[in-house]
Amino acid sequence: MAQSLSAECTPLKVEYDSCFNAWFEGYLEPAVAAASSPDARTAYSKRKADEYDQKCGPVWEKYKACVQKAVKDKGLDVLLQQAREEHPLTEPPPLPPPSASAHSSAKTA
């Protein structure tokens, strides 16, 4: 796992990432399977969201506090705020139709 932008946050980051990855790996495939029924999806999502909060919430709070300070110390908080105003990205982007044609291209307009 890559380090944190501040060395002092790296131990918390590693602990948090391990927690998330372990949870996510158990979450993903049953979540795909549960998607066939809306009720099953909601029930599963609720249960797993609670489980995530319970398992990873405490270390997340500590890591978040550390990284928020580091972001501020590096002067990134202002840039982040501007970026969030320009592109909130609070919803998943719409799905573009997958292009079956050109496999790789670069062009200039």
Added chain:
Amino acid sequence: MHFFSQTFDFNHPWSHVVIGMWRKYPNPKCSHVISIDVIDRSVDSNTGIIRTERVLGCKQKAPGWIVKLFGGSEDAFVREIIFVDPATQNATITSVNLSLSQFATCFERIQYTPSTHDTTLFSQTAEIQARMALWRSAADGLEKWLAQRFEQNAQLGKLAFTDVLRTLWEERHAQQATS
């Protein structure tokens, strides 16, 4: 504006690609990515969609002229938003540069969707765009300053030459009168 796009298939099922996505770095083939931090994450207890906001720290040597013109340093930071939707089997990564963002933006979108039962389609697009509004206002300012200086100099030039002509011909006339 510059565009870039590419697509290809990974020979792994979608769930394996998405699990691996969180373990892409550190990577000796992408040694410019130094740090990754999750700064926000939510698990939607209704839809099951996970939204993650990350900040990546990169080290990449910029050409000397770019550093001179725009300042900045070797350290560059990128904001990334990742959505994983198990219901539609869709994962998207949107990333925008934070560093030098007042001058130009690099807006990248990556999407992972199932291609076949055990392959995953990766599609990537990027738009790289200088902030034209900024260039336009800077160019307007430069033109305005140049025009003002030109007008001032033209005015002074006219006065200066008027003086030269007056002096020259007053002297000549005076000489003629006395000879």
